[in-house]
Amino acid sequence: MSYLFNTPEQQQQMLQTIGVDSLEALFATIPSDLRLDRPLDLPPALTEMELQKHFSNLASQNVGPGDRVCMLGGGAYDHFVPAAVDEIARRGEFYTAYTPYQAEASQGSLQTFFEFQSLICQLTGMDVSNASLYEGGTCVSEAAFMAMRVTNRHNRVVLLGSLHPEYRQVVETYLKHLNCEVVIVPCKDGSVDPADVDAAMDDQTACLVIQHPNFFGTLEEAAELTEIAHRYGALSVVSYDPISLGILSRPGDYGTDIAIAEGQSLGTPLQFGGPYLGLFSCSEKFVRRMPGRLIGQTVDRNGKRCYVLNLQAREQHIRRDKATSNICSNQGLIAIRAAVYLSLLGKQGIREVAELSCQKAHYAADQLTSVEGIELLFPERPFFKEFAVSCSEGADYLLRKARQAGFDLGPELSRFTFENNPESYQTAVLVAITEQRTREEIDRLVTALKA
Amino acid sequence: MSYLFNTPEQQQQMLQTIGVDSLEALFATIPSDLRLDRPLDLPPALTEMELQKHFSNLASQNVGPGDRVCMLGGGAYDHFVPAAVDEIARRGEFYTAYTPYQAEASQGSLQTFFEFQSLICQLTGMDVSNASLYEGGTCVSEAAFMAMRVTNRHNRVVLLGSLHPEYRQVVETYLKHLNCEVVIVPCKDGSVDPADVDAAMDDQTACLVIQHPNFFGTLEEAAELTEIAHRYGALSVVSYDPISLGILSRPGDYGTDIAIAEGQSLGTPLQFGGPYLGLFSCSEKFVRRMPGRLIGQTVDRNGKRCYVLNLQAREQHIRRDKATSNICSNQGLIAIRAAVYLSLLGKQGIREVAELSCQKAHYAADQLTSVEGIELLFPERPFFKEFAVSCSEGADYLLRKARQAGFDLGPELSRFTFENNPESYQTAVLVAITEQRTREEIDRLVTALKA
Amino acid sequence: LATQSLFALSQPGRRGAQFPAADVPVKPLEELIPAQALATEPTGLPEVTESDVIRHFVNLSTLNMCVDTHFYPLGSCTMKYNPKRHERLSSLPGIVDLHPYQNQADLQGMLGLLYEMQEMLAEISGLPAVSLQPAAGAQGEFTALLTAKAYFEDKGEKRTKVLFPNSAHGTNPASAAIAGFDCVQLASSKEGLVDLEDLKSHLDDQTAVFMVTNPNTLGLFEKDIKQIAQMVHDVGGLVYIDGANMNAILGYTRPGDFGGDMMHFNVHKTFTGPHGAGGPGSGPIAVRDFLADFLPGPVIGHDASAEEGEAYQLVTPSKSIGRVRSFCGNIGILVRGYCYLRTLGAAGLKAVSENAVLNANYLKALLKDVLPVPNGDLCMHEFVASASKSKAANGITAMDIAKRLLDFGFHAPTVYFPLVVPEAIMVEPTETESKETLDAFAETIVKILQEDPEFLHQAPHSTDVSRPDEVVAARNPILQCCESE
Amino acid sequence: LATQSLFALSQPGRRGAQFPAADVPVKPLEELIPAQALATEPTGLPEVTESDVIRHFVNLSTLNMCVDTHFYPLGSCTMKYNPKRHERLSSLPGIVDLHPYQNQADLQGMLGLLYEMQEMLAEISGLPAVSLQPAAGAQGEFTALLTAKAYFEDKGEKRTKVLFPNSAHGTNPASAAIAGFDCVQLASSKEGLVDLEDLKSHLDDQTAVFMVTNPNTLGLFEKDIKQIAQMVHDVGGLVYIDGANMNAILGYTRPGDFGGDMMHFNVHKTFTGPHGAGGPGSGPIAVRDFLADFLPGPVIGHDASAEEGEAYQLVTPSKSIGRVRSFCGNIGILVRGYCYLRTLGAAGLKAVSENAVLNANYLKALLKDVLPVPNGDLCMHEFVASASKSKAANGITAMDIAKRLLDFGFHAPTVYFPLVVPEAIMVEPTETESKETLDAFAETIVKILQEDPEFLHQAPHSTDVSRPDEVVAARNPILQCCESE
CATH class of the missing domain: 3.40.640.10 (Type I PLP-dependent aspartate aminotransferase-like (Major domain))
Structure with a gap:
């Protein structure tokens, strides 16, 4: 049994010290009519080796940033973790x-x-x-x-x-x-x-x-x-x-x-x-x-x-x-x-990450809006590292096409409800660019979207 | 510069304490005609973020046990590491x-x-x-x-x-x-x-x-x-x-x-x-x-x-x-x-790993030799967890076919020189089975080899 | 040196992490961002190297006691061993790097895991509907109370009162208050259980929820829990089970079976979260069928007949109270809990509780002469002893014992909680400690109680610091270090 | 408790790791394995839980000083900071899990990395042919000496002697002996350098190799190295550079440029291996063109015109001395060294040596009055001071100082090496320490030298143990714990 210490022999010694004659007896204060009279219906126990295989299998059913370039935003960002x-x-x-x-x-x-x-x-x-x-x-x-x-x-x-x-x-x-x-x-x-x-x-x-x-x-x-x-x-x-x-x-x-x-x-x-x-x-x-x-x-x-x-x-x-x-x-x-x-980055590092994110996001915005049908949703507003674009062929189209090229954009604004919810939001998605993104990635995305 | 501590200001203080006026001067004992008069010709320095991407790229050019089932032996084995x-x-x-x-x-x-x-x-x-x-x-x-x-x-x-x-x-x-x-x-x-x-x-x-x-x-x-x-x-x-x-x-x-x-x-x-x-x-x-x-x-x-x-x-x-x-x-x-x-396994665990490896290897040997053209190279000899099989269509054929099905076998005996090197070795490969291998995997390999 | 301030290590121009130059055409920041939105000076973050950072925090870490190094019988906290496989598996690519707004078809492995987690928690609790969203036990309480509130409002009732015994965790009243309920604290019986008379006297048609920890914070099973639940139900109220002490009863009895309508789990306790020096926790809740529609969204739904990539879906219950946090929950902790449940299985979980209860009772038996336990003959997974006897005899307090234990390489038990026991010493050994450790701990307590009281008042003697002055700290709070360097 | 024996924790029936039941039809073992080959009783391994193991070894680990926690100026060992990215990257799937007998087409990423490593080491050494195979510096020495031997034999010469100065690392003569050479130890000059006269007197047509560490173990650059190499080459011998001290000269000068024909690198030192409590190391060697054909196999070859999947190949040099180990080398350490070189680049490596030399000279300057350095005005990356003065004055030895430093949170320098300096204290601060740390270290030494000599003879006073009895240990060796439990 995993993670237990007391051997059956020790358990007997301990029960004797306590003055009861079985493990069951320790639970005497639980009225018998409240006891579960069957084993819990749970999946069978796995050893570490089996669990690890199970996880490899689960992980393989997910598609992650290791597989696609992450330009997802909306409050969670793919910044580099030293x-x-x-x-x-x-x-x-x-x-x-x-x-x-x-x-x-x-x-x-x-x-x-x-x-x-x-x-x-x-x-x-x-x-x-x-x-x-x-x-x-x-x-x-x-x-x-x-x-x-x-x-x-x-x-x-x-x-x-x-x-x-x-x-x-x-x-x-x-x-x-x-x-x-x-x-x-x-x-x-x-x-x-x-x-x-x-x-x-x-x-x-x-x-x-x-x-x-x-x-x-x-x-x-x-x-x-x-x-x-x-x-x-x-x-x-x-x-x-x-x-x-x-x-x-x-x-x-x-x-x-x-x-x-x-x-x-x-x-x-x-x-x-x-x-x-x-x-x-x-x-x-x-x-x-x-x-x-x-x-x-x-x-x-x-x-x-x-x-x-x-x-x-x-x-x-x-x-x-x-x-x-x-x-x-x-x-x-x-x-x-x-x-x-924050200790690792220090005042210089945090500035670099901020600047890189900001500069690359602006480059990405410039490049993405060179694709026909893609426009900044709020072209007049300054932004930091994230921006919304609308796609004339719809948000789903844009996301799917990006995914096929190996990029995750989003979230699409249609996931959410807003107090003011203009029609234009229905075709819009967020794009977040961190310091991890490269010009090569951005250009590759744009090329794929243009194709 | 990575991993350095002394700021330029501190360097000056330190040089003053030493009594020399430049970093260069610390190297005075190296005769000038022995000095390298150019920078080393090395690839450009990468930040941690860049190095990590570079490694992702390198790793993706390798095919590992995460991608294929490892039945390789020859002195290095895919046993489970807790x-x-x-x-x-x-x-x-x-x-x-x-x-x-x-x-x-x-x-x-x-x-x-x-x-x-x-x-x-x-x-x-x-x-x-x-x-x-x-x-x-x-x-x-x-x-x-x-x-x-x-x-x-x-x-x-x-x-x-x-x-x-x-x-x-x-x-x-x-x-x-x-x-x-x-x-x-x-x-x-x-x-x-x-x-x-x-x-x-x-x-x-x-x-x-x-x-x-x-x-x-x-x-x-x-x-x-x-x-x-x-x-x-x-x-x-x-x-x-x-x-x-x-x-x-x-x-x-x-x-x-x-x-x-x-x-x-x-x-x-x-x-x-x-x-x-x-x-x-x-x-x-x-x-x-x-x-x-x-x-x-x-x-x-x-x-x-x-x-x-x-x-x-x-x-x-x-x-x-x-x-x-x-x-x-x-x-x-x-x-x-x-x-x-060894502490984790203890006397019981080491026995389990040994038994599982041995039992599964024997199962694998039985199943593999049910494939036409595959035979144990040494059918008379008892083995522990590894065995040699010969393939009538050649070792390369066997390895390639296994790889295509998602399995790595080997090494092939032809990689090595032996004192006694009979012809039969040329078509033989080793197969190692650890406790990590499953019946499902072994059966899948055999099915693929039979196809 | 270990305790030097991080900021004292800073030197202008030192660098830790570095980033590459921009590979895109760079524009002046002023062209991108309006001048008034730009900072006029850099942040005051320190400037240190990577090695500074490592040496500083590694050395600091060694000033902690922790489960990996010491027996840590902190009552009510279930400081059990944190299996190392959990750290490995929860960090796998494809698990640790998923973005919450990915396409659902790309998340089927994760959603499937979470769905299975919901199912397992439902089975363990005996309550069929689960929300994984709450970030910790306290948020679980709050979430469940809001769920109850929505349920009552849906029925056209506006109930105002939440009841709880005086032995309850402080979060119970705090959560009830934030959920907008009036708090009613009940007395405990002589036996340390819910006082049925007092309960009865406060039950009425304004009673929304009775919150009770079971086993309670004295480590005792509320033997009348079924009757209690009946009484609450009779006035139309709901019973909330604080699941902090689930480690005692896994597979033996289930909150849903003994009358609970709602409960939270502490995944970081019962299912080896781990504790993370104070968090993150994870406090999923399980509720009865009729409350399911009110749960916060999203929950994980499963449609076996759906097309590939759509079997598992995030869905929002029809009458949901809304969200209680962004995204879907403290997934990293839930994943570890999932590892634990998949490792233990039904028989393993039952053995966990058996051995947790065995260890507690054994330790209680070893200590009974020197540190009597006022309530209960048999305890569950923990017991609350009292140092009143020694305090009266020679002035040795629960605090003295707690501090002195540190010198002997034991983390202290919880002291002065629950409030109903004077000089309380609340000991929860957990099942992942050995008889040998319990023996050593008991011997040490006995030894400590024979030491010079004056010496004990000054304890600990071997730690880096001893008896910090909390009064001074509170009077003139110093809450960040830069000002003083 | 930390120092309790692992075996003392054992209880019959306790379990750590567990494995599933066989999923294949199980036969009696006796049917598979002849009876006489089967064990008749189980091994004597202990029976403990996973938590036992973790708590035991975590607690043991805290009894170590290490670079991550303390200044560790162990001379000749280059105890520099080990970047944490190396541990992460060398553990990536696709890097850490490759089997040495995989198909080469499936290894192009790894082989490409190793090929690039060869190229970088060649450039840093100025010696064009590299073998990554040696497992440590000592094996690098041995391998290079065999390579030289094969080269001479190929020329029809049978040279018998290997020369080295008396300040050499002990591995130099030991490697020469195992390679079948006669060892000739040379005197050092007054300045602590190779004594040219003594060298000259021993050079003859039996001289195979002159081995020299440069900078030498006194931390001094052998300024006459070019002349020395010329003298050795004049008698037909080869010059071997022990690369233990490469941290001093990276990018400043190269063994190949100052006359070396062969050298080894200590990847675990110069390129942050890490040290692993004593290993594993990695000792790749670099040699001149004319020695390339004799290197051990395999080395990594590159054919840019090859088909996909075949660009990088394992190849065995034409006149190879053979293998010196199984497989291809200590890849895990080489991968970390590769990370380091790719992080630093040319300018970074040069700055490493500049700051290593700066730190050593600065510390030397701070200590010059209390711990004089017999040889050299400027040192390179380390210096060898002598405690002779204090020993004569009041009996404070190098050992006393070393032990007492532990009490102040500093690992001791190397003491009593090299043998040519009495009461030697060999200090190598490395470039990854700060001026502040060096200042504190120097102040501490000054303070120690003013302490009571008797008190110092008993030092350390704050560690778990103090002055183990090595004589008793050697007289009746106790080399495993079970016998005594």
């Missing part, structure tokens, strides 16, 4: 430890998370980062909850219509049953008009949620929108692309109150959508209203610098129903990956 | 350490190698194992050298003609210029006749080298041959298949003086032939004549049990030209893999 990230994340000392409840036995995790927080602060220009939340989508809800607590306005939040539609759905799931109005300001021509936002805000609005670059890859007037939010006494919540901060102005620079992001791009493989990494940072003044785990520096009884779980009084194991969030884990191992990734 | 082996071997603490010269900073390696030695002793029934040599082939030469030292007979060794032909070539390379006669006893019908061996031995022979199971996969009369060697005062050297010892009688059981092996099967991937693992064990009485590194148990100044490099007086850094061998490394990391592998 080997050093795996080297650290696969150390048993990290992945088989748990929440650092015993600080003395967990300084490795604690300092790493503390440095993760520091790196996120340096990346974003924000004062304080927590040690991570689940992923980008739930960060929006957590930010909205926090904004409600901070502003004491519990009945209204405003979201830009250019927010990732799945993030918007998550917010709606979290808020709609709470008597809280979720107002969506429609996105027109690839971004949201600040005047429309101004019109949507009022003095009962807890926050304005901006995604910049937005779901379509284009830039929002994040600074101006933040000012608008503040004019109404609301918090500005900005969901950013962490890679973009290699060249774009940082949320902390333009006065964002809560900066959130999907951190998958920072060294985590795509793995079909998770586990990913929710980045959550804010102004210092709101720190005691933050959700999630916070690591703080302190000294030990000998005056030595060390790290602890800090401000736990906010958390659910102490505050229970009054906690700032119900989240009681962090994405520890993914946060470690991001810490290693 | 994930736990990789988990340990990829720890930086092991792979980025070096020879444990400083015992206090190397108890991890030292105890692991000590346990490796112990595991090999338990596996083989021998008294003493060293901490490994290069690989199976050079073990034969090292054993021959050692036998010469032990017996003080320096001019004659006898090898069975069923020894791996590459091992035989290595022995010849090592010995032929030393005024030492290398006598090969021809292999007939798959094994060597003890009477022929008896005839070949004399009282000037240092050792008899036996491979069992032999290169063709068949069994030799190892016990009887050992007796013959001893009768002439020679040492018996047995090259074994470590997996086979899960069911076969152990070299120590039948009086072998020096037991050697290629240890690749014990948890090391095929990686195109190396690095592999030379296993070398012997009787206790010869321990001070052994080549290679030996780890010994001792106590430290506080009486605590610990481990050290032992009997270094045999080694080249002390004995120089009088050393027992010129080898000054061991296959540390591969020995660690073998230690983990």
Whole structure:
């Protein structure tokens, strides 16, 4: 039997010490009428060798970036993951430890998370980062909850219509049953008009949620929108692309109150959508209203610098129903990956990745739109590394033709629902270009699409 | 520049401390006429991302066991490697350490190698194992050298003609210029006749080298041959298949003086032939004549049990030209893999792997010989997990047809030279079956060959 | 040196990862991006080499205790061995590199795996409808509560209350609060179980859900669970089973069979996630038939008669509460859980629980004289002892024992939880520890209790740091390192 | 606990790896294998679980110092950073899983890589013919000496002597002896270089090969190397360059350019192999044109005009000495070396040597007052200091310093080698260490030399064990653990 230690002989010795005469007897407190009277109906047990073959078989039924060039976007990106990230994340000392409840036995995790927080602060220009939340989508809800607590306005939040539609759905799931109005300001021509936002805000609005670059890859007037939010006494919540901060102005620079992001791009493989990494940072003044785990520096009884779980009084194991969030884990191992990734890249590397992605994306956009029938969906809007194109012969046609040539584009906009959903979206797909893509690949795609 | 630390500013500070004014000046002791006056002509430097793409491209030009079912043998086998082996071997603490010269900073390696030695002793029934040599082939030469030292007979060794032909070539390379006669006893019908061996031995022979199971996969009369060697005062050297010892009688059981092996099967991937693992064990009485590194148990100044490099007086850094061998490394990391592998398998697991390989190989032999034109090359000889078949339409035909069906067989015997090289070898190939092969695979191969 | 700050290693101009020059025609950034959107200065990320990064984080890692190096009997956390095959298989190309928006026909292997995972969780729970989406147990609770809410609203009921015993995990009330329910905490009985009287007194037509961990956080099976469920059902409420302690009952009894209507699994606990220094978790939920239509989307559907490449599909239930996260779940963790279930099979899972319970009871028996367990004769997979006796006798607290254990190479048990036991020491050995380890642990506890209390108040003595000052940390929070260098 | 014996963990019936039942019809083993060939009892391997194995070896690993955790200035060993991309790339499917007897058409990617490796090594050495076969530097020496022997024999000469300076690595004479040569050890000059007079006096028509490490083991470049080579060539001999110290001169000068006829590389040193706790190494050799035909087979040939799948071929040189090992070499290590060379390129390699030499000279300068270096004003990539002064002054030996350094988190330098320097301390910092680390190391040495000599004789004080008794070990060798349990 796999992973068991006690030999039958030892089991007998142990039962004797306990004072019962069978394993079965240990379960005496489970009333017999509640017992399962048959074996579980599960597939037969496999040895490691068999399981590995089974996985080879499963993997062969998937088509991955190893087989096709990945230009898929929509919140998950094929950025390069240096080997050093795996080297650290696969150390048993990290992945088989748990929440650092015993600080003395967990300084490795604690300092790493503390440095993760520091790196996120340096990346974003924000004062304080927590040690991570689940992923980008739930960060929006957590930010909205926090904004409600901070502003004491519990009945209204405003979201830009250019927010990732799945993030918007998550917010709606979290808020709609709470008597809280979720107002969506429609996105027109690839971004949201600040005047429309101004019109949507009022003095009962807890926050304005901006995604910049937005779901379509284009830039929002994040600074101006933040000012608008503040004019109404609301918090500005900005969901950013962490890679973009290699060249774009940082949320902390333009006065964002809560900066959130999907951190998958920072060294985590795509793995079909998770586990990913929710980045959550804010102004210092709101720190005691933050959700999630916070690591703080302190000294030990000998005056030595060390790290602890800090401000736990906010958390659910102490505050229970009054906690700032119900989240009681962090994405520890993914946060470690991001810490290693950001350390490796440094200020120069993050700039290079951002610039390469941006330059190559623009080259790709130029080349793709040279194909007859393919046009930028939002030709007037600046974008960072992702853009939407429409295809006169339909989105499916474009995707299929690209696949046949060995490229995955997408997602197609028709997968999603939007507040403002013009006809043109039905023939449009997103294209995301990371630093991994090459001119040769882009040219090959374009040649295939022209053929 | 990759992997460098000193920034230009630091370099200047350091040069100042040294008292020279340029990096160039540090190389003043290299006469200028010896300097290379141009850059090295090497391919351009690649970043990690580019190198990874380059490797994907290289790998795609190879066809590996992931693409075809591996039934290749000839001294390297596709046995299953449990994930736990990789988990340990990829720890930086092991792979980025070096020879444990400083015992206090190397108890991890030292105890692991000590346990490796112990595991090999338990596996083989021998008294003493060293901490490994290069690989199976050079073990034969090292054993021959050692036998010469032990017996003080320096001019004659006898090898069975069923020894791996590459091992035989290595022995010849090592010995032929030393005024030492290398006598090969021809292999007939798959094994060597003890009477022929008896005839070949004399009282000037240092050792008899036996491979069992032999290169063709068949069994030799190892016990009887050992007796013959001893009768002439020679040492018996047995090259074994470590997996086979899960069911076969152990070299120590039948009086072998020096037991050697290629240890690749014990948890090391095929990686195109190396690095592999030379296993070398012997009787206790010869321990001070052994080549290679030996780890010994001792106590430290506080009486605590610990481990050290032992009997270094045999080694080249002390004995120089009088050393027992010129080898000054061991296959540390591969020995660690073998230690983990043997620990995981234990006495039960090694038996299972041996039995499965043996049973499946016999099934495969039965099925393959049901194909018209395919026959066992040595139908009379018992074998363990590998066997030779001849194909009436030629070895190439058989290999090609198998490849087309998704199977790699081989090697073909025509690749090698043998002392006794009958015509029948020209149409023969080896087939090796490990525990990884399934009935479904074997049946599929046979169906394809019959088509 | 290990604890030097990463930022202190930074030197201007040092480089870790490097990237090639652009192979496309490069335009000035200002032509691509409006000036006001561009950063005016670089980020403050440190500048270090790859080797700096490796040495720093490898050395830091060695300051952790972990399952791979130490016995880690952290109660309620199921710190069992994490099989290494899971790490290998979940990292295979074709598994680890799939994009969530790929064409479904190119994902049939992955979707098939996830579908099978749903089926296995349904069978283990006895609850037929599964959503893999929740990112962790706490999100599973929240998701299930919303599912219940939607169900009630669909029936035209608006129920406001969620009940839970005072021994519950803190996430239960926190999740209920965020789901917009009023929280009602119930007393525990003398035996450490749900107090039926107190429960009864709070049940009414406003009761939406009764949340209960079973076995509960004292490591005791709620023997009256069927009756409890009946009581809840009688007022029209639903029973939620917090699955944190599933490791005790796999194959022995199922939440769906003892009255639960909804539950979550902690894949990172019960099915060896692993724990990842705090996460990621994965908290799939299983619910009864009549709740299936309300589950968050997408779930994995299977149509055996579909054309090739379409057998497995992402589908959204008809009355879905919506999404609770982006994409489909913490797939990497679910894949590991799948490996585990496929390795163990039915008999293996049952043996897991048998040995988890055996180990807990054995350790409990070894310690019974020095660390009495207030509640329960037999425990399930864990037990909650109390250090009240030693505290009263000579001042040795649960914290002292926990800290001192570190010196002996044991991670501490959970202490001061659950709140209902004074000086609680909550020990969960798991099935992947040996009798030898349990013996050594028990001997150490006995030894510690004979040590000088003053010495213990200062413990641990062998770790890199000892007794960090949490009060100072909270008073003036220092939450990032750059400011202080 | 970490140091508990693996065998002590064994319990009858415990299982680690498990294998499925046979899926073929099973026959009694006795029908397949003659009875006398079958074992009569099982092996004595221990019986432990997978988790036992992991915890045991992970804990053991933490008792090592290594490059990933500590500065490791072990002289002559080039303990530089091992890039993590090498481990990833050398483990890729299609690289790590190739069988040596596959069809060559199915190996063109691997053979192409190895061919390119040959070409790069030829360019770096200035010697055009390369064999990748030797498993380590020592085997490279042996192989080259046999190659030379075959060359002489082919010319009808039978030369018997191999010369080397007394500062040589022990492998030089050991390899020469095994290759059947008489060994002649030469004196070193006052400057620590080859003594030209002594060399001259031993050169004659029996001289086959002069072996020299350059830079030599004192870290000094043999400035007269061209003249030396000329002297050897004048008597018809060949010059062998031990490439252990190539890290000093990459791109600056080449063995082929300064008179070497043959050399080996230590891929695990110069090109970040890695070191693997003692190996595997890889010791490819490069030789002059006229020696190419004698190299061991196979080497990788390239025919650009060949048909697809046949461009790269394994070929055996026409007058080959034969094989020195089975298969083609330590491919896994060569692949890592290939990664390194492709990452660095020409400018990168030159910068490697510049910084290796800079770091050595800088550290030497920092230590010059406390640990004088007897030979040389400027060193190359390493230097050999002497603790003679401190030994004379207060009895602090090289060994004391080495052991005490461990307490401060530094691996010790090589001590007592080369033999020509009393109380030798041989320091090779490598280019992958920072000025900050070198500063800290130098400060520590200064501090140590001010400590109590008695205290130092007992060092190290913080490690798991201290000063193992090697005499006892050698007197009654205990070489396996089972006997004592």
